[in-house]
Amino acid sequence: MESHNLNKDKYHNNISLEQQKIGHLNAVLNSIREVNRLIVTGKKREPLIKAFCESLVRNRGYHNAWIILIDEYNRVIASAEAGTGRDLNEILKKIETRDFTLCCRNILTHTKEFMVIQNPLEECVNCPVNHMHDGQGSMSARLEHDKKLYGMLTVSVPTVFSRDTEEHELFKDVADDIAFALHSIEVEEKRRQTEAALRETRDKLERRVKERTNELEMLSSKLLNAQEEERKRISGDLHDGIGQCLSAVKFMVETALENMKGKVPDSDLKPLHALVPLLREASEEVRTIVMNLRPSILDDLGILATIGWFCRQFKAVYSYIEVKENIEIEEDIIPDAIKTHIFRILQEAMNNIAKHSKANYVEIFLRKRNNRIELTVKDNGTGFNAQDIMAVKASEKGFGITGMKERTELSGGSFILVSRLNKGTKIRASWAFACMRTIL
Incomplete structure (x- = not known):
């Protein structure tokens, strides 16, 4: 009987230990x-x-x-x-x-x-x-x-x-x-941390690039302004110096010829008579140079009068090209900061047309449109592949297109060039009133 009870207790202990192990195993799995x-x-x-x-x-x-x-x-x-x-x-x-x-x-x-x-x-x-x-x-x-x-x-x-x-x-x-x-x-x-460091480095680089870009734009703007000031100075010097000197010499020669008329044989006066047209031609050449450098009319009468004068001059030289002007804006609406740029872009665009386009018709628009001032010049010339031209290096495509584009963007505007073979070319430079900035 006692042995039976011991076996029974051992059995229950084994069961309890097994249950404990099973419970612990479930806990382990959980x-x-x-x-x-x-x-x-x-x-x-x-x-x-x-x-x-x-x-x-x-x-x-x-x-x-x-x-x-x-x-x-x-x-x-x-x-x-x-x-x-x-x-x-x-x-x-x-x-x-x-x-x-x-x-x-x-x-x-x-x-x-x-x-x-x-x-x-x-x-x-x-x-x-x-x-x-x-x-x-x-x-x-x-x-x-x-x-x-x-x-x-x-x-x-x-x-x-x-x-x-x-x-x-x-x-x-x-x-x-x-x-x-x-x-x-x-x-x-x-x-x-690496991503954050890379983002910080990228942001610093972008800020530095932006700062350098702004610095370069400011320097380029100052360079453009310096160029215009130098053109203005040289133009004034030529007009007030050489131009007036030639006019004075021409007047003196003509006066001398008038005073010597009948007193000196005509054969002896032939060299002086030949000198007068040369002096007149030299004076005209100086006047042309002065106007190309910096037309005084731009400072005196404004951009609209300058465009009219320039188109008349252009038609006088290139009589086979018909030029139509569409001026749909008042002078006082155009900020002084961009008047010079409008004239230089128009000047370069018209020179390109005369040299390369083989066009016989040009249309010029200057107007206010959607709170922007727009200058558009389009021709009916042979055109070209605009993507190919814009893709090549600036040093290879010359100053014309690059100069117009950079001048527009440096003054806060945007520049668009559209051209197709045998379909003509159109350039558009525009400035939003809110984005216009004075070139320092």
Whole structure:
């Protein structure tokens, strides 16, 4: 009878142990699922290690769990716990003073990857949390991935499980998973930092390019202004100097001829008579140069009068080209800042037509349209492939098109060129009132 009761108790104990193992196995599986979920969803280091500790205590059946992360100098950079409370701070202080507990010394400063302490109360005398291990064992593992040490994981576990080799392997797997999660977060953080650094570098470069572009535009604007001022000065010097001198010489020769008439034989006066048309021609040449450099009419009467004068001059030289002017704007609407540009673009466009287009009809528009001032010049000439012309280097396509485009854009406008073979060419330079700026 007594033997029967002993067998019965042994049977019940075996059943209880099996049920305990089954319960623990279910807890292990739940914990593994939870750890894997945290690895997938975790994006930040501190919340992640805190969630790991809580999951191990909640799902794995551990009495407590704590994680300490260190840098390459064994300085604590982060920590988390579940079940230890403020006592973990005492362990952190010991790490700071290099007074390591047994598990910290073996895991963090030695190459030991895993260790089990069967009786922490006796083996870990100087451990601030050894009182929590009464009747419990502890397991510690390195958090290491790709030869980089991130820290350590320690848990308090029932003694029966601390002796179980399967439990050891599962625990080490969890530690490896946590280390991989930390590695992934580190990689992602470095990627974000790299992207942020690249964005900052790109933004700095773009700002510098923009600044340099603005500087170059300002310099180009000043150069254009200096060119116009120099043209104006030379024009004035030619008109007031050589021009007036030639006029005076012509007048003096004509006066001398008049005074010597009948007193000196005509044969002796032939050289002086021949000199008069030469002086007249020289005066006309100087006047033409002066007008090409900087027509005084532009400063005296404005852009509309200048366009009219220029077209008359153009038709006098190129009589076979019909020119139609369509002026649909008042003088006072056009800002002074762009009047010179309008004239120079028109001048270059008309010169290109005369030299290259073989056109016999040109139409000029100057008007206000959709809050913009537009200058349009179109002809019925042979045209060309505009894409090919605009694609070649500026040094190869000459100053004409490039000069018109750059002058327009430097003064805050936009430039459009449309041309087709045997269909003529049209250029349009336009300036929005809000974007016009004075060339300094």
